[in-house]
Amino acid sequence: MTTPVSRPRLRRRWPLPAALGTALVAALLSAVSVQAEPAPSSDYEYSPVAERVQRENPELTQYESAFLEQYDTIKDPASGYFREFDGLLVPYHSVEKLIVEAPDTGHATTSEAYSYYLWLEATYGRVSGDWQPFNDAWASMEAFIIPSTADQPTNGSYDPSAPASYIPESLDPSDYPMPITPEVQPGQDPLADELSSTYGTDEVYGMHWLLDVDNVYGYGFCGDGTHDAPAYINTFQRGSNESVWETVPHPSCETFEHGGENGFLDLFVDDQAYSEQWRYTNAPDADARAVQVAYLAHEWAAEQGNASDIAESVDDAAMMGDYLRYAMFDKYFKEIGDCVDPASCSPGSGKESAHYLMAWYYSWGGAMESAEYPWAWRIGGSAAHQGYQNVMAAYALSEVDALRPESATGAEDWGVSLDRQLEFLQWLQSSDGGIAGGATNSWEGDYSEPPAGTPTFYGMFYDEKPVWHDPASNQWFGFQVWDIERVAEYYRITGDERAGDILDSWIPWAIENTTVGPDGEFAIPADMEWSGAPDDWTGTSTGNPDLSVEVVSHNQDVGIAAGLAKTLMHYADATGDEASLETAEGLLDALMEHQDDLGVAIPEVRGDYERFDDPFDAPNGGLYVPEGWTGQMPGGDVVDSDSTFASIRSFVEDDPDWPRVQEYLDGGPAPEFTYHRFWAQVDVATALATHGELFGETDPDPDPSPDPDPSPDPSPDPDPSPDPDPVGSCEVVYDIASEWNQGATVNVTVRNDGDEAAEDWALTWDGPAGEEITGAWNAEVVRSGATVTATPVGWNSTIAAGGQTSFGFQLTHTGQAATPEAFALNGEACTTG
Known part of the structure; x- marks a missing residue:
């Protein structure tokens, strides 16, 4: 593993019983946003690089120069995108603190943000030839968001033949806590022994999805209330209808120091006795993006003759990809296909429980190191969303020597996954071109029987909005862009006709629903509505005449606009499509019209902020806490059946932007905010650099035709060999x-x-x-x-x-x-x- 420049002290953190395998990772959405007061600048040293790098590389294009300017803005301590710990930088979710999305505060961070941090530094390495910042970003990730040995101490007690106790899920948070059901038999975990023998450790090498960077909640290390930071925390635990507004933030390491008598465990799991424990949840799209970026970094560094500079980080990326295979397996390692009724659905053996797609999560946990009888558990993920698929990562981990995992079957599994992901997207593609939701091996999270006639994919059931319903996970256009950008990049690199077929339908649909005007005017799809369903998958796309999508709203999401531009540029470079390049350049130029001191941003109205003070009101939702349950947050906020989102996060009322929210709650207009999300700023930066990489300085004709010969030869050159027969040529x-x-x-x-x-x-x-x-x-x-x-x-x-x-x-x-x-x-x- 990469050794950080200055590694912080080992941290201990702890999870739920072998039962708490119900953790749901939330989509790291950005669809809506807020204009909040920028946080104070972080205290670290940084010297701007744009002028020096441009002087040393005079061949850089105007778009690459714009990348360097955006890079300097992001890295400038005065901008407030990072906090420094022991010489390493940790990215915030956003500059502004008062923002509610999947992270419920801007000074949390996510594995998503870390994957974008790597992307920023890999792109800087391509432009500048300096790869130390990329290695530093990997070191920060390894130090702070990949649990260390002390953070996951009892993995040695894990039994792959009994991965986890079964706990059914429910759609409604008010049905929780859900009971442990020991009579349901899980399948066998086929990865654990192979990974342990390959890497000489029982630990899992993957990112947890959420950190409290400033320790604003006060859980500290291992839930001990210290003010050391960052601290591992979690939120989503209670089914598909649990929105961020209905979550109870809790420590990843449960020591019963906070919450109620059993900490927060008995809000989620109904058990006879509760144990102090640690647990983590991985967001596979973020780890896959980290692998994708490591591949790009390797290719770029190799072209410069600098591959050895990042060889150790790339090796670690291959290892991360090896562990990421847990996202390919059913949650409880049940057989894939027609898995109905948890008691009768067969436990999987070997790879029978692998769907080979990127599921919404995988998770792992165990007992405290001090436990008299230590234990540990692991789960995969039964539901796969189109937006989490990453054919670039699958390609790198199966086909590229530097990224092929060391394990006996890792590269082989990723090769199967590459084919399966492409089939999955073909199956989900509507007649209009958009990609529908996904599929699950566990209907409604408890292996229920789906409605009659539900289409299937390798026996998995079509789910129009997999994993989460508030808001519906198939509405946001961002998932379309994140997924298809990877398909377009893969197509540009490999020419795989299956990817080309997907793009040939998706690209015109996206362009048709995108407008670019003068003076920074643009609009891209925001929300979509779906009707119908795909046909059963038989190995060949039918075109899905009964599945359609309608774009029902547009917005100016700067991050997704930049991602769409990258998608279109990859496609234009691969095919010479003029409309794609023209639209991409129009989006980039429009984005540059919205620069401010902190990057690129556009005001947003946050009507959803009316939910800050919603009490629980069945069936309308709100923060649910069972009657009679009482506990406390570390800062003293009471958690009980009268709690609201804001009441258990009273620190939000100290934010300079809170008065505007309060005015809205008191009956005023919905507040307008201008947010600077880290991932969105990086998407803008990398889109600018992508143009420079693929198209150079000028505005090229993407499908040039050769100039006619100005003076045709009066006598053709003699042909030393006869012309081949044109038939069969x-x-x-x-x-x-x-x-x-x-x-x-x-x-x-x-x-x-x-x-x-x-x-x-x-x-x-x-x-x-x-x-x-x-x-x-x-x-x-x-x-x-x-x-x-x-x-x-x-x-x-x-x-x-x-x-x-x-x-x-x-x-x-x-x-x-x-x-x-x-x-x-x-x-x-x-x-x-």
Whole structure:
């Protein structure tokens, strides 16, 4: 593991009984926001880099220069995006403290924010050649949001044959606490022993999703009330209808020092006796993004000859991806497919419980180190949301040598996951182009029977709004962008036609619902409404004629607008689509019209802030605490059946922006806030840099046609060999995409210009001397003597007449990568392009 520059003291934190496997991670939404008073500047030293880096790299484009300016703004202590601990920076969710989203305060942070911190520094490394900030970001993540040995001390007592006690979920928070049901048998955990033997530890290497950076709640380390920070905390625990407004923040390490007699455990789990414990919940989309970014960093650093600078961090990313496989498994390791009734649904053995998708969470916990009889538990996730899928991470962990996990089956599992995720998105794609919600192996969280006729995907049930319903998880356009951006980047890199088919439908739909005008005017989709359902998945997309989506509102979310711009740029670079590049550039230019001293931001109206003082009122919701339950927050706020969101977070009333909220609660207008979310500012920065990377300084024609020859040859050059027969001919484009000291990556496109399909194709060529193939994607590429042969991987075994396929590979060389002189497809000579 990477050793931090200055590692803070070991922290102890503790979770719920083996029963509390019901933790639900919330979507790290940003759909709505607030204009709050910026926090005081953090106290750390920073020297601006934009002027120096531009001077040292005069070839940088105007967009890359804009990236550097945005980078300086984010890193400037006066802006307030970070807090420094022992020489390492921890990002806040937002500059402003008074903001309620999935994090209920702006000076919390999330694994999402950390993954964006890595993205910011990886992009800076590409532009500047300086990779120390990227390593520092990884060190901070490892120090503060990946639980240390002392934070998860009893994993050695974990029994993979009995991963966790079953606790049913309920949709309604007022049904909690839910009972432990020991008679329901979980399946076997097939990962634990493999991971322990591979890495020599029983610990889990993954991020917990939420930190109280300033220790505003006061739980401190291990719930002991100290003022050391950051502190592991959690919120969501009580089913799909529990919104952030209905949560009770509690420590990840439960010592019974706060809350009621049993701490906060008996708000969530009905048990005969309660134990002091620790527990953590992973948000797989964040860990997958961290892996994706590590892949990008590796590729960029390798192109510079600097791969060794970040080799240790990249190794850790591969390890993180190995543990991230827990998100591929049913919550209680039950068999995948037609899993109805927890008692009769078969416990899984081996990989029978793997759906190979990115679920909403995985979680782990155990007893305190001082327990007389220590125990530990682990759970996967039964529900998969389209917005959490990451084909880039799956590609990197299965196909790229530097990111392939060390375990025996890790890379293989990620290869299956790559195919499964692409199928999943094909299955969920509406006839309009948008991607619908997801699927679950546990209907309503308790393996209930779904309504008759519910469509299935590998036996999992279609769920139009998986995991959370307040607000419905299929409404927010941001999940579309986050997911499809990764698909577009994957398509640009690999040319996988399955990804291209998804994009060919999604991109026009997104552009049709996006407008860009003069002087910073723009609007992107905000909320969507869905109707119908997909067809059963049989391995081939039907186009889902009965599934449709309508964009019902628009907004100016700066982070999602930037993410959409990146998506469109990847697609434009891959296809030459002019409309995509034009829309992307229009969005970037519009965003730059909304710069302020802290970055890029646009005011938002927060009508939902009326819920600050909502008491519980069945069936209308509100903060539910059972009658007779009484406890206290660390600061003395009483928790009982009369509590509200604000009453157990009384610190919000000390915020300079609170009077505007109070005025609203008293009957005034909904308040307007201008928020500076960390992840959104990074999305803006990286979108600017992406333009510079892909398109350079000028405004290029994305689909150029060659200029006509101004003076045609009066006599053609003699052709030393007869022209090939045009029937059955082919064309090969061999592109050395990147090259470093003794290696290179190559992208190959094979076009079949003949009248008949090329079945089970094989492309051959003589490899230049000194070159060796070290890895490939979308084809099997082997060298025997001087001959290199590329063959399909299954899904691309046929190249239709007039069609094409693409693949790529990595090689080593002894001097310089060279382009072969001739190619043959199934024995027929090809032209080169």
